[in-house]
Amino acid sequence: LYSCSPQRVKKIALGLFPIVSWLPVYRFREWILSDIISGINTGLVAVLQGLAFALLVNIPPGYGLYAAFFPVLVYFIFGTSRHISVGPFPVLSLMVGGAVVRLVPDDIAGNGTSTNISAINEERVMVAASVTFLSGVFQLLLGILQFGFIVIYLSQSLISGFTTAAAIHVVVSQLKFMLQLPVPGFNKPFGIVYTLESVFSQITETNIADLVTSLVVLLIVFVVKEMNDRYKAKLPTPIPIELLVTVLAALISHFVNFEEKFNVAVVGKLEEGFQAPVAPDVGVLQNCIGDSISIAIVGFAVAFSVAKVYSIKHDYPVDGNQELIAFGLGNIVGGSFKGFASSTALSRSGVQESTGGKTQIAGIISAVIVLIVILGIGFLLAPLQK
Template sequence: MSASVAVYRNVYTEDRFKQAYGSDDDARGSMAFALLTSVAPIFGLYTSFFPVVLYMFFGTGRHVSTGTFAVVSLMTGSVVEQLVPTPLEMNSSSSETAEFEAQRIGVASAVALLSGIIMLCMFGLQLGFLSTYLSEPIVKAFTSAAAFHVTISQLQSMLGLRLPRHTGTFSLFKTLASVMKNLPHTNMAELLISMVCLAVLVPVKEINMRYRQRLRTPIPVEILTVILATGVAYASSLDSTYNIEIVGHIPAGFPRPRMPALHTLPEIAGDTVAITFVGYAVSVSLAMIYADKHGYSIHPNQELLAHGVSNTVSSFFTCFPSSATLATTNILESAGGHTQLSGLFTSLVVLIVLLLIGPLFYFLPKMVWVVTWLSVVVLNVDLGLAIGVVFSMMTVICRTQRAGCSVLGRASNTEIYRPLENHSKCYEVPGVKILTYNGPIYYGNRNFFREEMSRLLGLTPEKIRSREKARKALEKREREASVNTVV
């Protein structure tokens, strides 16, 4: 993702990514995120099944639902596009298309395999403490800004445009410029479908949020929209009449185990590290949020093991990288799920889709919307996260280096001590000077601590040396005086 590369790709769309972590339909969302990853929709269903079952046995987050996640899918899609770009002219024969899809999912599965291995190595080294540096502001800013990337990447699909996709630094602005330049070529049929979907989805979402206390269950507007759009596309042959992209064939049943594209591991290593940390950051942060809400604790190192096993094993079943999913986790928690057994019911729904319902999504139009934000928006997802983490660590270092030192005084007739500079009714204990330093003491702030302590005690090194010199001189005179007295 370091170089800026333009490749041709059929871009599809997903449901709105919400900073508020609203609801989402699991089967529909997983297929949309598969398209975001630049692989066929069926692989999204696989990724919403195998990791869920594996995490159920190893994870410590009782409310966490794993599977496809927009940001991880977008980053994986960038890797797939770089290694297996869509040819400018590709023969439409089934054999060539199948080979092309096999190459793409091979790369995506290799990313999942390497990501799982990295997490297992981190578990072996007990590096779960690294989640400490992924502060809440970093995670919130990252996810909302990454959602803005997802939104822009899907904008061309809403307009029915087939444009080159840009990756690397400033890719968002290059994509936006490309969309603006090609606005005259908009497919009005796809734009109309997109606008109708938005006109239905947004108001109903607001109704669900505003009246969630009165509604026993939220209105399942996404799945209703999918069913209606699929029926209309089937009845009116929109794909052939207006050249609208549809999902196409979704095979029923389980995939055969397949080896990921191991020869690509050296090329994807750098990007996979970024994808791993993004997935782990979101998963642990989400698990901590619900653990705090319901009064239990999670174990970051065990989460490394759980997600490491999930990604490693599922990569052999043509799955791309998975992580905790915001929307589905919110649904499970609001529905009353309190253990990972709720994930079993989620996987059963996906299993039904895999075995029975999948082919019915053939005529589903490939469009709908996402949402919202700065380092990530301007630069790129992986680089933006790195900048956020480094900046957060720098602020911690700056705060601890000059945390401030105060003299404490005691409140009258109590054992309560407060800084004298802020509490005029407190007084110093005679003959005792009590200091407090508002931070940890370590090698980075030792000089500042020494200076502050000397200033508050009135004992600068110069004064100490002069007093020590005067004391030695006095002792010398006393010794000389005692010698003269004896003589």
């Protein structure tokens, strides 16, 4: 029989709420400055990735900010890794986007009026939120049932192969934004082939301004990231090239008026503040069980793999079952507030760790940065090209 001794209750509480064990022993004077610097850098990257990855989900960019905010708050309380950055992950975004396009395809857009497009976007947001909610439920159940060990049976080669293949799909899915072509979503076997066929059949209609901007940004980011890697021992902190490029691109687009002069696609107005929480759509849940299970397992496998790397590097334990619970609750809360599936992005976690992040205090600071954008300064990103 299980006893309910104070010692056992304490052990269960510490296991379920890891924050109780590490926050009271937080070395404020030693770590707070590093966590603040790391959190600011990570938060800025999270904002940009949230906007970008929302496009993979086929929903308006602003909803990516919700995915970069709510799961972070939940993970701060329930997570066991000190260094991973929780939020949107391109592979999961693409998987959610597949379900979104299948249930709300492009061809139902009809005459393409602004009213109709707005209704389509609302429907797609609801699908993404419902799929995310259900994947969170599956993760939570797996955590409660102590299924964290399943990651042992997912080999590194399997995860690497899957993420590499998904990365190719991510690149191909971005071509329509780089070239500004009306390419529909193809959620069927060999969809990547149909996407490429659609791109090349319309290649003569490419928006040159968008293409040039994309190539210049790719070149600059690639070169600076190589410099960051090569000279990381000499640099006090990596050059925040994503932030610098975003600020510069937004300023140029605004003052040159790219949208009107060159007819480029921009992020546009972001809704300020939060929307009321919503219940998942039962009809969507019934049609997305398979998608949600896949998203739940892949999201956990990737996040735990990254968490394990940092736990070994910095010599502290991470609990697979507790990670399932943390991500499950994060996706349930995020889906309720119209966000989409979260995990951890290796690049964003790399920023959090390499800029001095010591604990998930850095994660909370990054969430504050996202919050500031949501509540007040999102309009500054409106002229940014997609």
